[in-house]
Amino acid sequence: MTVLTPTSPSPSPPKSSPPTWLRYFSFCTDAKVIGIQYVVLSFVFFLIGGFLAMVMRGELLTPAADLVDRTVYNGLYTMHGTIMLFLFTFPVLNGFNNLLIPVMIGAPDMAFPRLNALAFWMFPVFGLVLIASFFVPGGPASAGWWSYPPISVQNPLGHLINGESLWILAVALSGISSILGALNFVTTILRMRAPGMGLFRMPIFCWTALAAQTIQLIGLPALTGGAVMLLLDLTVGTTFYDPTGGGDPVLYQHFFWFYSHPAVYVIILPVFGIFSELFPVYARKPLFGYPFVAIASFVIVGLGLIVWVHHMFPSGVSQWMRDLFMVTTMLIAVPTGVKVFAWLGTLWGGKLKLTTPMLFALGGLINFVFAGITGIMLATVPIDIHVNNTYFVVGHFHYVIYGAAVMGIFAAIYHWFPKFTGRMPYEGLGKLHCLLTFVGANLNFLPMHPLGLMGMPRRVSSYDPEFAFWNVLASLGAFLLGVSIIPFLLNMVSSVVRGEPAGANPWRAIGLEWLLPSPPPIENFEDHVPTVISAPYGYGTGKPLVEHQGEIELALALLEGRA
Amino acid sequence: MSTSSPLDPSAAPDPAAHGEHGGHPNFTLTGFVIFLLSESVIFLAFFSGYTALKLSATAWLPSGVEGLEWQTPLINSVVLVSSSGTIALAEWFKHRGSLWGFRAFWLLTMAMGAYFLLGQAQEWRSLSFGFTDGTFGGTFYLLTGFHGLHVATGILLMALMLLKSFLPGNYDGGEQGVVATSLFWHFVDVIWILLFLLLYVWR
Known part of the structure; x- marks a missing residue:
C-alpha cells in the first residue's frame, strides 16, 4: 500500500x-x-x-x-x-x-x-x-x-x-x-x-454523478420516513394516512414524490453525463459549453427538488400549489435545454463516427427530446388533469426511462466495455441490437400517446375495443424489445470470451481512464497519478491532458507490443 | 477546492487525511458529515408530516387526553442539551492530552444521555394514550421514539470510543471517531430542541 x-x-x-x-x-x-x-x-x-x-x-x-x-x-x-x-x-x-x-x-x-x-x-x-x-x-x-x-x-x-x-x-x-x-x-x-x-x-460524467448522488442524499431519507409511516399503518395500526383516524393519504403522496420525482433525475443525469462523454469522442470535437453543461446539472438538482406536486395536480392540492409547481416544472426545461443545445453544438460540423455506442447515444438523445416535449405538455395543469392516469403518462415515462436512459446505458456499456474487459465488442451485433432497440422502443411507446389522448386508463388488463389497434402495435414493439436483448447478451458473452484485444485506447478518446491499460490494474494509477494540466475533451486542440502524456502513451504502446 | 485538489502535492499535507489503513487516505469525517446532513432529512420529513397533520386536524387530541405535561420533559431536555457542553469539555481534555479528563467527561455525557432516555421511558409509561390513538398518538411516539433511538445509538458509539481510549497509542494520530461521535451528539441535541418546541411548546 x-x-x-x-x-x-x-x-x-x-x-x-x-x-x-x-x-x-x-x-x-x-x-x-x-x-x-x-x-x-x-x-x-x-x-x-x-x-x-x-x-x-x-x-x-x-x-x-x-x-x-x-x-x-x-x-x-x-x-x-x-x-x-x-x-x-x-x-x-x-x-x-x-x-x-x-x-x-x-x-x-x-x-x-x-x-x-x-x-x-x-x-x-x-x-x-x-x-x-x-x-x-x-x-x-x-x-x-x-x-x-x-x-x-x-x-x-x-x-x-x-x-x-x-x-x-x-x-x-x-x-x-x-x-x-x-x-x-x-x-x-x-x-x-x-x-x-x-x-x-x-469529466462531465463525474459532475452528473455528483449531482445525482446529491439528490439521493436529500431525497431518499424523505421517502424512507414516509415508507416507515406506511409500514406502521399497515402492520401496527397507526393512522398517519388513514382519514378515519385523522390521517391524510395525500401526505404519503408528498413524501413519495418528493423523492420519486427527483429520482428520475438520479437516473437521467448520469445518462446526460454519458452523452456528454460520448459525443466529443465520436464527433472529434471538444464538448460545446463545458462549464454550462456542468452547472446545469446542479440547476436541475435544485429545481428538481421543488417540482414534485406536478404528480399530484388531481389529488386535491390547492390552486396556488398547482400554479407554482407548473412553473417550476417548466423551468426544468431551461437547464435541460442548455445541455441538449450543447450536445447539438458538439455534433455540429464534427467528423461523426457512427460506432455502436455513438448510435445508441444519438438514438437516446432523439428519444429524450421527444420525452422532454411531452414532459412540458404534462407540466401544464389542464393537460395533466385531462390525461392523468392514462397511457399518455406511461408513454412519456417510458420514453424517458427506456428511450433515453436505457439507450444511454447501452451506449455506456459498448463504449467502456473494452476498458474494463480488455476486449472489443462486435460491431455488427451491436448495431443490430441498437436498431432493434430504437425501433422497438418507438413502436412500443409512441402508440401509448394516442391511446392516452383517447382516454385509455393505465393499469387495466381489459379495455374498450376502440383502443385495440394502437395496443397491438405497442405489444409488437414490446416483443421486438424483448428480442433485442438476444444480440446484446450474445455480444457480451462472446466478446468477453474471444473478442479482439482492445488495447488501452481503442476509441482514441481523451480522459484519465484511457491512459490506463485495459483492464486497469487493481489500484489504477497507484502512486503514479498523472498531473492534469488542461480541460477535458481537448479533441482537435492538440493539447495534452496530463504532464508527460507522451511518455505514458509510449509506455502503454510498449506494454501492448505496438511500438 | 476550485482549481487544486486536496491531493495537490503543493498543498500542505493534511494529517487527518492519512488514517490507519496502511496509508490510504481516510475521509471518515467528510463522509460522516454528509451522512448527518442526509439523516437530518428523515427528521425533516417527520417534522413536516407532524406539522401538516396537526394543522389540518379537526380534533388533534384524542378524547380524554388533556395534552402533554411539560415540566419533567423540560428538566430532561436541560440535561440532554447541557450534555453537548460536557462532550465538548471531554474533547477539549483530549486535545490537551489529558486522557483521564476526557474519559471522565465522556462518561458524564453518557450518563446524562442515559438519564434522558430513562426519563423518556418513564414519560411513555405514564401517558394515557397509545401509538394507535389517532395521529396525535402516532406522531408523538414516532418522533420521540425515533429520536430516542438516536440517543441510544449515540450512547453506544460513546461506549465504543471509551473502550478504544484504553488501547495504547490509539489516539496518537488524532481520532476521527471521537470527533464524529461528538458531532453526532450535537446533532441529536439540536434535533431534540426542535422536537421539544414542536411537541411540548406548540399547543
Whole structure:
C-alpha cells in the first residue's frame, strides 16, 4: 500500500493482472469488481422485469382480460415498475459510478471500500426479498409502484408478512444501500481527484454523478420516513394516512414524490453525463459549453427538488400549489435545454463516427427530446388533469426511462466495455441490437400517446375495443424489445470470451481512464497519478491532458507490443 | 477546492487525511458529515408530516387526553442539551492530552444521555394514550421514539470510543471517531430542541 501522494509519472504504467472469476462472488472491496457485480446482477433483474412486461403486453394484445387474472395483472405492473427502478436502473448506474468515477478522477479506489462492498451486498438481499413476495400468501404488492394508501394499506388476509410489507422492506433496504453508495461517491469525487483536476476540469460524467448522488442524499431519507409511516399503518395500526383516524393519504403522496420525482433525475443525469462523454469522442470535437453543461446539472438538482406536486395536480392540492409547481416544472426545461443545445453544438460540423455506442447515444438523445416535449405538455395543469392516469403518462415515462436512459446505458456499456474487459465488442451485433432497440422502443411507446389522448386508463388488463389497434402495435414493439436483448447478451458473452484485444485506447478518446491499460490494474494509477494540466475533451486542440502524456502513451504502446 | 485538489502535492499535507489503513487516505469525517446532513432529512420529513397533520386536524387530541405535561420533559431536555457542553469539555481534555479528563467527561455525557432516555421511558409509561390513538398518538411516539433511538445509538458509539481510549497509542494520530461521535451528539441535541418546541411548546 502506498500513500496517495503523486510523484513523477512512471514511464511504465503498472501491468494489469486478470482477476479470477471467484472475486465476483466475494466481499471484494475493489470498486472495479463491485461495478461489474452491480452491472451483471442488475441485468439479471432486467430480464425478470422485462419478462413481466412481456406478459402484460401479451395480455393487452386483445381487449379482453384473457391471459392472466386481474389480480395477477395488478401484481405484474407493480413488480415490473419496482424491479426496473430499484433492481435495474439504480444498481446499473451505481455499477457505472463504481467503474468510472475512480478511473476518471485518477483515484485508486472509492473513499470507503468496505462500505462500498456492504452497499453492493445489500442489493442481492433486497432483490431476493422483493422476488420472494411472489411466493407469500396473497401474492406480491399490487398497489402500483407508488404504493399509494389506502390501497397499499389493505391487508385482507391479515398476515404480518405480505406482499406489501415485503415491498416496503425491500424499498427501505434499497434506500439505505443507495445512501451508503451516495456517501461514498460524493466523498470520492470531492476528496480524491488527481492533482491538477479542479472541479472544472472534471469529466462531465463525474459532475452528473455528483449531482445525482446529491439528490439521493436529500431525497431518499424523505421517502424512507414516509415508507416507515406506511409500514406502521399497515402492520401496527397507526393512522398517519388513514382519514378515519385523522390521517391524510395525500401526505404519503408528498413524501413519495418528493423523492420519486427527483429520482428520475438520479437516473437521467448520469445518462446526460454519458452523452456528454460520448459525443466529443465520436464527433472529434471538444464538448460545446463545458462549464454550462456542468452547472446545469446542479440547476436541475435544485429545481428538481421543488417540482414534485406536478404528480399530484388531481389529488386535491390547492390552486396556488398547482400554479407554482407548473412553473417550476417548466423551468426544468431551461437547464435541460442548455445541455441538449450543447450536445447539438458538439455534433455540429464534427467528423461523426457512427460506432455502436455513438448510435445508441444519438438514438437516446432523439428519444429524450421527444420525452422532454411531452414532459412540458404534462407540466401544464389542464393537460395533466385531462390525461392523468392514462397511457399518455406511461408513454412519456417510458420514453424517458427506456428511450433515453436505457439507450444511454447501452451506449455506456459498448463504449467502456473494452476498458474494463480488455476486449472489443462486435460491431455488427451491436448495431443490430441498437436498431432493434430504437425501433422497438418507438413502436412500443409512441402508440401509448394516442391511446392516452383517447382516454385509455393505465393499469387495466381489459379495455374498450376502440383502443385495440394502437395496443397491438405497442405489444409488437414490446416483443421486438424483448428480442433485442438476444444480440446484446450474445455480444457480451462472446466478446468477453474471444473478442479482439482492445488495447488501452481503442476509441482514441481523451480522459484519465484511457491512459490506463485495459483492464486497469487493481489500484489504477497507484502512486503514479498523472498531473492534469488542461480541460477535458481537448479533441482537435492538440493539447495534452496530463504532464508527460507522451511518455505514458509510449509506455502503454510498449506494454501492448505496438511500438 | 476550485482549481487544486486536496491531493495537490503543493498543498500542505493534511494529517487527518492519512488514517490507519496502511496509508490510504481516510475521509471518515467528510463522509460522516454528509451522512448527518442526509439523516437530518428523515427528521425533516417527520417534522413536516407532524406539522401538516396537526394543522389540518379537526380534533388533534384524542378524547380524554388533556395534552402533554411539560415540566419533567423540560428538566430532561436541560440535561440532554447541557450534555453537548460536557462532550465538548471531554474533547477539549483530549486535545490537551489529558486522557483521564476526557474519559471522565465522556462518561458524564453518557450518563446524562442515559438519564434522558430513562426519563423518556418513564414519560411513555405514564401517558394515557397509545401509538394507535389517532395521529396525535402516532406522531408523538414516532418522533420521540425515533429520536430516542438516536440517543441510544449515540450512547453506544460513546461506549465504543471509551473502550478504544484504553488501547495504547490509539489516539496518537488524532481520532476521527471521537470527533464524529461528538458531532453526532450535537446533532441529536439540536434535533431534540426542535422536537421539544414542536411537541411540548406548540399547543
